Amino acid sequence: MAQSIGFYGAAETVTGSRHLISIDNKKVLVDCGMFQGSRELRDRNWEELPVPPSNLDAVIITHAHLDHIGWIPRLVAEGYEGPIYATKATIELCKISLPDSGRLQEEDAHFSNKHGTGNHHSTVPLYTEKDAYQCLKWFKHVEYNHWHELPGRAQFRFHTAGHILGSAFAEIVFQDGTNLLMSGDLGRYNTPIIKDPTAIEFADYLVIESTYGDRLHSHEDPLQKIASIIHDTMESGGALIIPSFAIGRTQELLYYFRVLQDQGRIPRIPIYIDSPMAVSVTHVYEAAKEELDEEMVKSVEAGRSELEPEGINFVRDRETSKALNSQRGPIVIVSGSGMANGGRVTHHLLHRLPNPNTIVLFTGYQAEGTLGRRLIEGAKEVHLHGEVVDVRARIEKVNALSAHADQGEILKWLGNFKKPPKDTFIVHGEPVAQEALQSKIVKDFGWKTTIPKQADEFDLA
Numbered sequence: 001m002a003q004s005i006g007f008y009g010a011a012e013t014v015t016g017s018r019h020l021i022s023i024d025n026k027k028v029l030v031d032c033g034m035f036q037g038s039r040e041l042r043d044r045n046w047e048e049l050p051v052p053p054s055n056l057d058a059v060i061i062t063h064a065h066l067d068h069i070g071w072i073p074r075l076v077a078e079g080y081e082g083p084i085y086a087t088k089a090t091i092e093l094c095k096i097s098l099p100d101s102g103r104l105q106e107e108d109a110h111f112s113n114k115h116g117t118g119n120h121h122s123t124v125p126l127y128t129e130k131d132a133y134q135c136l137k138w139f140k141h142v143e144y145n146h147w148h149e150l151p152g153r154a155q156f157r158f159h160t161a162g163h164i165l166g167s168a169f170a171e172i173v174f175q176d177g178t179n180l181l182m183s184g185d186l187g188r189y190n191t192p193i194i195k196d197p198t199a200i201e202f203a204d205y206l207v208i209e210s211t212y213g214d215r216l217h218s219h220e221d222p223l224q225k226i227a228s229i230i231h232d233t234m235e236s237g238g239a240l241i242i243p244s245f246a247i248g249r250t251q252e253l254l255y256y257f258r259v260l261q262d263q264g265r266i267p268r269i270p271i272y273i274d275s276p277m278a279v280s281v282t283h284v285y286e287a288a289k290e291e292l293d294e295e296m297v298k299s300v301e302a303g304r305s306e307l308e309p310e311g312i313n314f315v316r317d318r319e320t321s322k323a324l325n326s327q328r329g330p331i332v333i334v335s336g337s338g339m340a341n342g343g344r345v346t347h348h349l350l351h352r353l354p355n356p357n358t359i360v361l362f363t364g365y366q367a368e369g370t371l372g373r374r375l376i377e378g379a380k381e382v383h384l385h386g387e388v389v390d391v392r393a394r395i396e397k398v399n400a401l402s403a404h405a406d407q408g409e410i411l412k413w414l415g416n417f418k419k420p421p422k423d424t425f426i427v428h429g430e431p432v433a434q435e436a437l438q439s440k441i442v443k444d445f446g447w448k449t450t451i452p453k454q455a456d457e458f459d460l461a
């Protein structure tokens, strides 16, 4: 009996999570993410896996963010035919976000062809919407806390990770009793809507993310910030544009609007959720009772939705979205993408950025090279859809919202362990964040830690 783990993504970087577990001659892939960000990273999506997909025996998915699922359609298109294990809510979210991702790949390839931009990799789609629909048939629903057989006489079960709806840690136990905890992305304590991360007391080997391994989240009160910006919007009579991620962040915003209304801290204002994906995802959240925290379950049972504040309008079709351009304020428009580097929100920005009565509120990390980043850095004009747009709008951001545990929260979670793991592999972070977290774990707990490089493999004995 011999088992090992190989790191084929999210090694010294935050995207492309792919961890290959070998159990004798059996192969299990944990997460199958897309590389995102710079051209160099995106080009890695065209490289082959170390094992032909048809030789894989099983796939386990920790949660439905694209950097953990976005390569599945390609895996299946290249010949994988086997189970893809995930929680129920993760499967529901994959049904929405994978076809959307396929559509975007096709649009991007089409754009590159038309404008002669990009290299040979960008002129054909990585996969199509059809490929994405094809891969869905391999998904198999696994309940939290139920042991499930894996090839090589191993077993695994899911624990709640508290990161987004459906997110899970995968605990794998090999035939010789060795256990490995794949923690996926670690959520936060006391966030609204979903449950807290499960306390884990024991693992022989642990794989942990480090996105915010070098940072602490702001203690700013998001309710306070959102309330004051809504009041300013009422006063100016303009539009409040909130670029937002469809999964998780949009539902959190809806929840905060509802709380502020219940507390009488904001007046009624028309709120438009202009994103077909966010609308579908919100309905998945409302239906996933077993995933919700106590407060949410109570309100669902009382027949009201915490995710539908007064004045809410869900917009799916393009015509209604366009009609919002001529709608007078005060008005709130929540639309994707979260970093304003694509999606419907760019059309709202095109129309509303020149108006000094507009407020744009960013709700998450704005990566280098995105429109969101340029606006936050104070750009006075930006290029959008072939036009030069003057920026007279007020640009704001709320810092406290994140689905990832920060350094303090990661350490708090690690503090539940009763015994040190034999090794703790630190993945899913920029090198500076990984090193900061590593030295903190060594200092506070004295554990053995490893920062694997791309394609490194380790025995798990």
Ligand SMILES: [Zn+2]
Binding pocket: 063, 065, 163, 185
């Ligand atoms: Zn994630």
